[in-house]
Amino acid sequence: MKCVPPILFLFLAAPVVKSALHCAVVKHPYTLYNECVQYLEGNGDTESCTYRCIGLTARFWDDQQALVTRTVSRFYLTSANDTDFRNRTDHCLQEAAEDFPISDICQRATCSVSCYDDQFGELISERPSFIPFTDVVHRRVVQECLDIFQIGESLRKDMLENGLLSLPEGRCLLRCVLLREGLYNDRRGPRLGWLWVQTEGYEEVFYDTAQKCFALLKYKTLEPCELAARFAAECLPSRLPLVDVVYAVLSSLDK
Numbered sequence: 001m002k003c004v005p006p007i008l009f010l011f012l013a014a015p016v017v018k019s020a021l022h023c024a025v026v027k028h029p030y031t032l033y034n035e036c037v038q039y040l041e042g043n044g045d046t047e048s049c050t051y052r053c054i055g056l057t058a059r060f061w062d063d064q065q066a067l068v069t070r071t072v073s074r075f076y077l078t079s080a081n082d083t084d085f086r087n088r089t090d091h092c093l094q095e096a097a098e099d100f101p102i103s104d105i106c107q108r109a110t111c112s113v114s115c116y117d118d119q120f121g122e123l124i125s126e127r128p129s130f131i132p133f134t135d136v137v138h139r140r141v142v143q144e145c146l147d148i149f150q151i152g153e154s155l156r157k158d159m160l161e162n163g164l165l166s167l168p169e170g171r172c173l174l175r176c177v178l179l180r181e182g183l184y185n186d187r188r189g190p191r192l193g194w195l196w197v198q199t200e201g202y203e204e205v206f207y208d209t210a211q212k213c214f215a216l217l218k219y220k221t222l223e224p225c226e227l228a229a230r231f232a233a234e235c236l237p238s239r240l241p242l243v244d245v246v247y248a249v250l251s252s253l254d255k
Contacts, residue, residue, distance in 0.1 A: 023141055024182030024194070026128035029075055032058050052109035059132050061109055066102045068093065068112045071197045074129045076121035088119040130194040133181060135245070142249040145176035156250050164246060165229055175228035177246060186224050189214055190231060199237060210235045 036053035043049070055061025060072035078085055092115035100108040117123060133141070146156075155169055164170030178184035183191050183198065192207055199206065213235035217227055232242050 022180045022182045023133075023137070025131045027058070027131055028128045029054075029123060029125055031128075048110060049106040050110075051113045052106045055109055055113065057131075058129070059134075061112075063105065066097075066105050066108050068109075068116070069200050071132070071200060072113070072116055073120065074193070074197055075124055076116060077124050078121035082121075085120050089115050092119050130182075130197050132194075132198045132200075138177075138181075138242070138245045139249050141177055141180045142173075142246050145173055145180060146249070146253075148176060149173060153253075156253060160247065160250050164243065165226075165233055168225065171229035172225040174232045174243065174246060175225045177242060178228050178232060184228055184231070186228070189218070190235075195236070206237060 032054045033050065036050050036057065039053060040049055052061060052063075055068065055072070056063065058072075058075075060069050060075075061067075062069055093112055096108055096111035096115060100111060102108070149169060149172065151159075151169060151173065155167075159167055159170045159173075164174055175184070178190075179186075183195055185191065190210065192210055195210065196206055214231050217230050217234070222230065236242060
């Protein structure tokens with residue numbers, strides 16, 4: 001006799017809805033702001049450090065270099081008639097760097113964000129934006145996919161020795177990671193905007209090269225796991241080492 005856990009009936013009775021986000025996180029600017037105000041409450045420096053906190057949690061602020069990364073642009077809408085917004089923004093950022101040393105990092109972060117508010121475009125307050133994954137979360141997702149497919153020691157060694165793409169389980173593992181991170185969809189293909197954010201603002205040609213690369217693979221009518229895996233291996237830039245992260249997790253498990 002087969003036993004079905006009672007809670008499973010809730011899923012069987014519910015309409016089938018595919019989640020597009022999976023493990024991905026999207027947040028509105030006001031959500032990021034409110035979270036940081038809560039984090040810094042009682043710290044005595046809430047106002048001046050709030051925007052550095054927002055940059056860190058949304059991952060568009062580089063604390064080591066005390067610089068805003070290009071991916072902050074996803075929070076703004078630029079005017080089609082404004083052709084000088086980048087130059088004005090860059091000039092403003094340069095002034096902020098000159099006026100505030102790295103030791104005054106909170107003030108520099110606040111002024112850098114202000115440059116985007118004043119010069120780059122209009123803040124998109126009603127649309128949530130993708131928050132890129134950290135290396136730690138990447139590794140956790142890989143481990144989850146290994147668990148989902150019940151990939152044991154023997155198969156992990158085969159993947160390390162022969163390559164992920166040479167084995168159907170390896171190809172499906174890569175697809176699982178892309179799906180779990182919300183960076184890919186079997187029907188629509190890669191989510192290039194999010195992938196661009198995940199690369200920390202890789203050069204603009206990324207959109208064209210990745211899209212063309214995927215289109216060529218799609219034309220070959222590959223099965224879903226092979227299509228997704230080859231996209232990860234052949235179309236993504238080195239700044240997004242998704243395949244390398246999978247290999248790193250496999251290696252760490254067999255030490």
